[in-house]
Amino acid sequence: MSAGASLGADIRALRKSKGFRLNELALKIGRSVGFLSQIERGLSDPSISDLRKLASVLDVPLGFFFGHQPWDPSESGYIVRANARRQLGDASDGLQEELLSPDLGGAFEVFRSVFDAGAELPTFLHRETEEAGYVVSGSMTLFVSDRSFVIGEGDSFRFHNEPYRWHNPNDEPCVIIWTIAPPVY
16 A cells, blocks of 8 residues: 555545535535545545644644654565654643554544553444454553543453543553544544
8 A cells, every 4th residue: 555545544544534525524624525536546645734723633743744654665564663653642632642553544443552650541432343452551541431440551441432530649641552343634
């Protein structure tokens, strides 16, 4: 898969995950349906201005669209090098995520999630997904439906189609490898 095709596939996956039809997103960024379709199919490259508009509408940082080129084109769609991970989120909400999956087009997505010390998702989030994780370091409290679990280094979890939230009451970050199926970004 070429870099343009990979970027286009990711834009398509983001659009679908946010519930936009092709014509709705095209209208929001001020472009034609045909132009956006060509980008999604890897036939055209968006300008930086187009990427800024897409990032804003799709609620991802502009940097999400950069830094994910494979070292070797033959690795595209297979390998993500440690220094080429795409960032999602920022420190403002206490959660920073790096996409570990090569792209957003598969049956699931994998993230390296860093929950800052003291950070919290105060209200429950409910997604029609199956989610699983492995705690690499630190600890935090995971709330799933009406249950709470303190999870720490080496622990793992899974839940399906249930509301959840989290809280890291500790003085150190908690790092979790988090898997979501189907992809939501």
